[in-house]
Amino acid sequence: MVSYTELVNKPIKVQGKEVILVLDDITDELEGSGEGYSSISEATSGRPEVYVSETKLKSIREQFPRIPVYGFWHTLYQSGILNPEIELQVVPEDNANGVFVRHDVEQNRVLLTGTYSDGIFRGAGDLMLTDAVPIQVDVEKLKLPSDQAFLVKELSGMRDRVRKLRFMVLGGILLLILGTAAFVDHYYKSGFDAKMTEYRKNKKSLQKLEKEINALAKKKLLYPPENESFVNKVFQLTLLDPELSIERQSFEGNYIKVKLSNQVQLDPAKVYAWADTRVLAEGGWEVRVPFSAYQWEGKP
Numbered sequence: 001m002v003s004y005t006e007l008v009n010k011p012i013k014v015q016g017k018e019v020i021l022v023l024d025d026i027t028d029e030l031e032g033s034g035e036g037y038s039s040i041s042e043a044t045s046g047r048p049e050v051y052v053s054e055t056k057l058k059s060i061r062e063q064f065p066r067i068p069v070y071g072f073w074h075t076l077y078q079s080g081i082l083n084p085e086i087e088l089q090v091v092p093e094d095n096a097n098g099v100f101v102r103h104d105v106e107q108n109r110v111l112l113t114g115t116y117s118d119g120i121f122r123g124a125g126d127l128m129l130t131d132a133v134p135i136q137v138d139v140e141k142l143k144l145p146s147d148q149a150f151l152v153k154e155l156s157g158m159r160d161r162v163r164k165l166r167f168m169v170l171g172g173i174l175l176l177i178l179g180t181a182a183f184v185d186h187y188y189k190s191g192f193d194a195k196m197t198e199y200r201k202n203k204k205s206l207q208k209l210e211k212e213i214n215a216l217a218k219k220k221l222l223y224p225p226e227n228e229s230f231v232n233k234v235f236q237l238t239l240l241d242p243e244l245s246i247e248r249q250s251f252e253g254n255y256i257k258v259k260l261s262n263q264v265q266l267d268p269a270k271v272y273a274w275a276d277t278r279v280l281a282e283g284g285w286e287v288r289v290p291f292s293a294y295q296w297e298g299k300p
Contacts, residue, residue: 002137004091004098008072009060014142017068020060022149023099024071025051027112038155040071041147046084047110050074052149061151069149073101073113078145081135084108090116090132100124100132230256233289236272240264255288 008021028048030037036054043049050071060069076082082089084103092098096118104111114122121127234256237244241260255276260268262283269275276288 002091002139004093007091007137007139009056011064011067012139014070014075014139014144017144019144020064020067020069021072021075022052022056022060022069023115024073024149025053025113026073026077026101026110027051027114036152038150038152040074040149041145045109047077048112050147054151057149057151070144070147071149072099074145074147075142076101076135076137077110079141079143081137081141082110083133084110086133088127088132089135090129091135091137096129100127101135102127230289233272233274234258237268237275237287237289240266240268240271255290258287258289260285260287 008023011018011020013019014021024040025037026047026049028043030051037051038054038057040050040052050073052071057069073082082101082103085105085108087103087105088100089103090098090100097116099113099115100121101113102111102124103109112123114124116122116127116129119129121129237258237260241264243261245259246256259280264285267277268285268287269277274290276290277285280286
């Protein structure tokens with residue numbers, strides 16, 4: 001049978017990992033002379049909370065600073081070695097000394113753990129060593145719990161690091177949000193500026209057209225022109241460029257200048273024999289569209 005002292009306070013291999021098991025306490029109420037304890041794991045339905053002595057853990061840390069530490073009873077409980085149907089189980093050190101676990105058989109739950117010396121159980125004076133059932137501990141079958149043992153100051157340091165990491169993550173997210181907002185703001189502002197430029201351009205064209213309409217309103221047409229052909233020609237040009245614009249500032253004369261954008265690659269004169277075209281310096285085409293002359297009277 002493996003002795004209790006062969007399992008604790010020294011490096012051993014569990015699941016291929018070098019660890020140290022330290023004697024812990026599973027209990028609802030800690031006893032002691034003011035000694036500090038650190039919590040390893042919260043209570044579950046099958047056991048109370050798991051604690052470890054700060055003094056014991058600190059001593060192990062000083063000897064083996066880089067080896068992870070786990071609770072002895074916590075590991076046995078996790079490994080399924082403890083039998084809740086047996087009230088008293090022990091892991092002996094020798095014939096009269098060792099450690100024990102007591103179960104509440106009716107509740108099917110760990111009640112407490114502790115040590116016994118000369119057959120006397122600490123914190124459970126009603127127990128008898130003759131009633132104890134030894135636990136056969138096979139290191140090869142041990143399973144490590146998810147929670148390691150840490151000193152209170154170590155837990156505090158980890159909480160601080162987690163807190164700082166959380167702030168860093170939140171700060172990064174905030175910067176990302178602000179950066180995205182700035183980009184979106186710039187994107188929409190650029191779009192808004194472009195729309196405003198287009199609006200101002202169209203407003204000027206509208207004002208220009210209103211002036212021409214006002215000028216036309218002051219004139220009198222002597223005879224109506226016959227410009228069905230002209231209308232058809234302008235319609236034909238819209239088939240090449242729906243966004244064409246009229247460049248001539250007046251409708252007097254025998255033609256109107258129509259500007260086609262540089263999206264029109266083919267010379268309109270090659271499409272329409274009537275078209276009088278020239279290439280514009282900025283790209284695109286100017287087309288002179290003939291139409292019947294107007295005769296006006298009145299002040300232009």
